[in-house]
Amino acid sequence: IIVTGCTGWQGVFGFNRKRVLVALSGGVDSAVAAALLLEKGCEVAGITFQLWEENGAGSSGAPYRTRRAREAAADARRIAETLGISHTVVDLRQPFAEEIIAYFAGEYSSGRTPNPCVICNRKIKFSALLQKARELEYPYTATGHYARVEYGRTQKRYLLKKGLDPDKDQSYMLYNLTQEQLSHSIFPLGKMTKKEVRTRARALGLPAADRKGSQEICFIPGDDYRAFLRRRGVTAAPGPIVDRRGRVLGRHGGIPFYTVGQRRGLGLTAPRPLYVLEIRPADNSIVVGEREELFSSGAELAGLNLIALAALDRELEVSVKIRYRAPAVPALLAPLPQERSASLLFREPQAAVAPGQAAVFYRDDLVIGGGTITAAV
């Protein structure tokens, strides 16, 4: 197994910088990442971020998940002990609530479908990780993500690449990272498969080795984001559900509780399944239609973050992921006049292009960049 470990980085950063601060989530991946760095002779310290904890009993059947969240730090500590490395816990609940939770609720309230992890990685996790690394004088940071970083000599930029395990690749979630963040990042699992990671974890006797990876949004117990929003007092004014022709088919319980592409939970009767095509905050309506109506030929993006390019100054053939769990599809990426904006034209129409979601574009394994979908075209 080849690991993008410290050795590979010495050429770039000099010789005696082998101190790595590893973010330990309490799960297998980050634990193995830390272990691999140790094997490479790095001086490793572990850090765990406390992002969220819901106080008070959740609504239906949430206690299990809630407890899990609370135990994550304890799990991480146990892992650190097993590995024989130091470990600190950093409380980021305040900034997390202000940045991520607020964004999350705000987006849903506006009829968009947020991707909190993408924002969190940039603004919270990697930001705090780098800051802590500086404080503690660790030149490198590492996480258990399935992705790769390289320095591109021709581009003179730090490049993000897909993880080699096609089933686990998490580069999508990292497209929003800054050059600064990438320049310090090591992803020890970038060339490994999940299976290999589990095997290593077992061999190392890591506590979390066989635990099933449960990855709901880290702050949503039981995967019920709607209940979460209600608990946070998100208001929901019921409104009409209409079809493309404007016929009223039913009522919805409030725009925040729906997402483009959604099929379940509409409570409508039709010969064929109905999907949410569009959410219109302007008149508080939700437009539904059949599967075929869900396809769009393109999308508009804002908040562009480029990784492999300094600027997008011409059209570019790329493959793009419209959502995390979707294959990359061919598309034409073109700059738009507005700052950090671009348009995408899919080679084949794509289903459920949801405003708020991230579009990440690639050339082969290389992440070119990404942006937030503002509209389906």
Added chain:
RNA sequence: UGGGGCGUAGCCAAGCGGCAAGGCACGGGACUUUGGAUCCCGCAUCGUAGGUUCGAACCCUACCGCCCCAG
């Protein structure tokens, strides 16, 4: 009371003589660092009782229930 219509799973709803579509909802599983996305699997003997028929949810009769029109 007379005339007409209807009664299919929790809901909506196909079928109109040959082994009960589909959707919603529900249950289970897969997937999983966004999204009640996606993907699998499960889920009724057809208001009741008879009759006709090799065979009925589909035809006939009676009853029960509901709806509309008439007075």
